[in-house]
Amino acid sequence: MVNDDVDYLMLSGIQHFRFCSRQWALIHIEQQWAENVLTIEGQHVHEKADQPFLREKRGNKLIVRAMPIRSHSLKTNGICDVVEFYEHKDGVPIHGETGTYLPIPVEYKRGKPKRGQEDVVQLVAQVMCLEEMLLCDIPAAYLFYDEIKRRVKVDITDEMRNEVQSMFKQMHHYFDRRHTPKVKTGKHCVSCSLQNLCMPELMSSTTVRSYMERYL
Amino acid sequence: MKKLLNTLFITTPDIYLSLKGENVVITHENQQLGRFPLHNFEAICTFGYAGASPKLMYACAEKNINLTFLSRSGRFLARVVGESKGNVILRKTQYRLSENEVESAKIARNFIFAKIANQKWILERMARDYPLRIDVPMFKQVSSELTTAMKAILVTEDLERLRGLEGQAATAYFKLFDQMILQQKDIFYFRNRNRRPPTDNVNALLSLAYTLLASDVTSALETVGLDAYVGYLHRDRPGRASLALDVMEELRGVMADRFVLKMINKKMMQSTDFVQKENGAVLLTDDGRRKFIKAWQERKQESLTHPYLNEKINWGLVPHAQAILLARYLRGDIEEYPPFLWK
Numbered sequence: 184m185v186n187d188d189v190d191y192l193m194l195s196g197i198q199h200f201r202f203c204s205r206q207w208a209l210i211h212i213e214q215q216w217a218e219n220v221l222t223i224e225g226q227h228v229h230e231k232a233d234q235p236f237l238r239e240k241r242g243n244k245l246i247v248r249a250m251p252i253r254s255h256s257l258k259t260n261g262i263c264d265v266v267e268f269y270e271h272k273d274g275v276p277i278h279g280e281t282g283t284y285l286p287i288p289v290e291y292k293r294g295k296p297k298r299g300q301e302d303v304v305q306l307v308a309q310v311m312c313l314e315e316m317l318l319c320d321i322p323a324a325y326l327f328y329d330e331i332k333r334r335v336k337v338d339i340t341d342e343m344r345n346e347v348q349s350m351f352k353q354m355h356h357y358f359d360r361r362h363t364p365k366v367k368t369g370k371h372c373v374s375c376s377l378q379n380l381c382m383p384e385l386m387s388s389t390t391v392r393s394y395m396e397r398y399l
Numbered sequence: 400m401k402k403l404l405n406t407l408f409i410t411t412p413d414i415y416l417s418l419k420g421e422n423v424v425i426t427h428e429n430q431q432l433g434r435f436p437l438h439n440f441e442a443i444c445t446f447g448y449a450g451a452s453p454k455l456m457y458a459c460a461e462k463n464i465n466l467t468f469l470s471r472s473g474r475f476l477a478r479v480v481g482e483s484k485g486n487v488i489l490r491k492t493q494y495r496l497s498e499n500e501v502e503s504a505k506i507a508r509n510f511i512f513a514k515i516a517n518q519k520w521i522l523e524r525m526a527r528d529y530p531l532r533i534d535v536p537m538f539k540q541v542s543s544e545l546t547t548a549m550k551a552i553l554v555t556e557d558l559e560r561l562r563g564l565e566g567q568a569a570t571a572y573f574k575l576f577d578q579m580i581l582q583q584k585d586i587f588y589f590r591n592r593n594r595r596p597p598t599d600n601v602n603a604l605l606s607l608a609y610t611l612l613a614s615d616v617t618s619a620l621e622t623v624g625l626d627a628y629v630g631y632l633h634r635d636r637p638g639r640a641s642l643a644l645d646v647m648e649e650l651r652g653v654m655a656d657r658f659v660l661k662m663i664n665k666k667m668m669q670s671t672d673f674v675q676k677e678n679g680a681v682l683l684t685d686d687g688r689r690k691f692i693k694a695w696q697e698r699k700q701e702s703l704t705h706p707y708l709n710e711k712i713n714w715g716l717v718p719h720a721q722a723i724l725l726a727r728y729l730r731g732d733i734e735e736y737p738p739f740l741w742k
Contacts, residue, residue: 213730214486215624217401361488363730379401380623382708382727391735394707395509398516398740399549 191253192354194261197308197347200354201301202371207354208363209377219376224293228329232264232291243270245280252312257351263309265289265327275319286313289325289334296335299371302326304350307343401719404441408692410685412447412471418455440464442618446688447471451479465618469610475640478617486624492729493642497629504556506645506728506736507632511565512552513649513738518572519545520742521652525579533578541571561632565648572652576601579660586670587663596680600673603681604662604691608655609647611695612718616650617643619718623726646721653741654717658698667694707737 193211200207209215235249245268253260267287268274274283288309292302303326310321325334357364366372368383375381407423409416415426422434423443437458442465445451451466459466460481468476496502519542526538548568555561577589580601589601597603617640620627630641632648662668672687683691699715712720721739728736 213489213624363732365732380723382723382732384708385727385732391509391707391733391737394737395512395516395553395740398520398742399546 190258190355190358192259192351192358194252194259194308194312195305196354197259197350198301198305200350201304202299203367203375204353204357204364205366205381206375206377208357209381211354212358212361212363215377215380217376217380219374221293221374222376224329228291228293229264244268245284252309252316254308254312254315256315257308257311257348258355259308259312259351261309261312263288263313264291266313275317277317286317286319286321287324288313288321289327291327291329293329295328295330296326303337303343304347306337307339307347308351310339311344311347401716405439406442406444406696407435407440408696409443409445409449410447410689410692412449414445414447414449415451416443416445416449416455417452418458423455437462437464442467442614444469444614463622465614465621467614467618469614474610475614480621489624489726489729490626493625494629496729497631497635500558501556503631504558504561506725507558508552508555508561509736509738510632510645510648511561512549513740514565514651515545515549515552515568515572517649517653517739517741518568519549521579521657522572522575529581532581533575538575538578541575544568544571558632576656581664582666583663583670586673587668596676596682598679598681600668600670600681601659601663603673603683604659604668605655607683607688607691608659608695609651611692612650612655613640613643613647615715616640616647616718616722619722620646620725622719623722625722625726625729646718646725649721649738649740650717653739654714658695662691662694706740706742 196207196211199210233249237248239246247266247268248264250263250266251260252263265288267289268277268280268284269287270282271285272283274285276282277284277286288306290302290306290309296302306324306326310324313319314321321339323336323338325336327334366381366383366385372378372381372383409425411427413427414432417424417426418437419434421437423437423440424434425432441463443459444465444467446469448471449468456466456479458464459479463481466479468478470476496506522538522542522545525533526535526542545568548564552561552564555564573589573592580587580589587601588599590599592605593599593602594606597606617627620642625642627640627643629635630643630645633639633641633644635641667690668687672684672690674682674684676682699713701714702711703714703717704711705717705720707724708720717739724733724737727733
């Protein structure tokens with residue numbers, strides 16, 4: 184069944200998975216969620232981009248927002264904040280337009296460029312979906328950061344594509360087993376909104392048995 | 400840990416609750432008695448025939464605010480619950496283990512262990528704090544009996560035997576309950592535990608404290624995605640929040656009994672707070688109940704260091720912490736459920 188998307192994973196989950204595989208499992212397998220100031224900021228940033236019925240044409244550029252995307256090979260689906268289609272002779276024909284276009288996704292993010300790769304892998308996954316849906320090659324895409332109000336160009340390499348592919352493979356593996364991996368604590372725990380649900384310190388404390396025996 | 404918000408208690412009957420903007424509006428016969436921002440609350444609890452508008456129910460469900468309807472005497476009637484937390488994997492694990500006697504017993508014994516441990520330390524504290532008012536050798540003897548029971552519980556994998564050990568310990572503990580009442584002995588005395596209806600002032604207070612605690616534990620369990628109705632020690636019975644009763648076992652003594660003793664021993668309740676019916680049933684007056692609930696709420700704001708998590712939290716969040724710990728055990732993060740142990 185080609186269109187059986189029951190087992191498809193949320194594309195945006197890859198950023199959680201890259202940040203912490205346990206965080207991803209808590210959100211996507213255990214369906215837990217908690218807000219903190221960072222997640223609220225993120226929502227706010229996306230509100231601006233999330234306007235599915237707004238379609239702009241500026242010169243040789245067509246701007247589409249909140250575009251649903253999927254990849255059958257990665258078994259994922261999601262939404263691109265913004266996809267810009269440039270009229271280009273090496274592009275592909277797209278629905279409702281004449282001429283050929285080159286798609287370039289732009290993902291909106293709160294804050295400024297991060298040290299980790301979580302935003303990048305999400306963008307690469309979006310690129311791979313668009314490439315699969317439109318049968319084209321996308322050499323580069325953009326991350327727009329709210330704090331610096333600028334976009335950062337990301338070159339899409341085959342190495343990145345392979346990494347995203349293997350990450351999805353592992354996500355599907357965990358998801359099929361409904362397995363929540365144990366925590367690997369680190370600095371990133373401080374900014375995690377799920378800290379109180381995850382209880383990262385839990386696994387480092389003494390055994391429950393010896394805790395109970397103290398009360399005898 | 401999450402932030403503990405207030406609970407709005409409506410103790411007067413015939414109050415109507417509605418939503419205006421972001422506020423809960425409290426009205427009585429078309430007269431507005433008050434309005435409060437909804438985001439200040441994590442629960443709304445009504446006693447008596449209070450009504451609520453669908454719009455308010457909608458907002459409560461959406462914001463995960465627990466809206467509970469209790470009868471005037473505090474018996475649970477109904478609750479507004481939003482979309483159940485999507486954690487179906489957790490609940491299936493919960494159900495699967497509940498079908499297995501040995502697995503159930505492994506969880507249940509930790510509830511019971513903690514219940515008895517906490518009772519033991521209530522006795523020990525009493526013996527330490529009021530050596531001139533109580534029969535210390537007797538307290539010490541029961542305390543050591545409880546220790547013996549605790550040791551037996553740790554190695555028990557049989558539910559019936561657990562229930563037996565728990566029953567014996569409860570009898571021994573309640574035998575000393577009357578001695579822990581140090582003030583106004585003429586109106587506050589304890590012969591045995593009775594309920595539905597309670598027939599003395601102390602039992603009336605215990606019943607109300609257990610009701611308040613049960614409602615806190617139920618919502619804590621539901622908040623983390625557990626099914627409050629499927630338990631390990633308490634068997635399934637339609638309409639009974641068995642898991643809430645399970646988790647409550649370890650908190651009864653330390654959160655409810657001690658609170659009731661404090662209300663009595665600090666003379667915070669008087670004889671005028673009770674009415675006795677012709678058949679002996681004892682009810683709290685509206686004023687009495689209001690006073691009790693107010694003190695209960697204040698108690699929830701006091702803080703402690705959680706003995707297992709080593710984290711400073713409010714007493715009101717203890718049920719929540721235990722619910723999370725139980726969920727994490729069921730999902731395989733910890734090797735055993737760590738109950739709440741107090742000293």
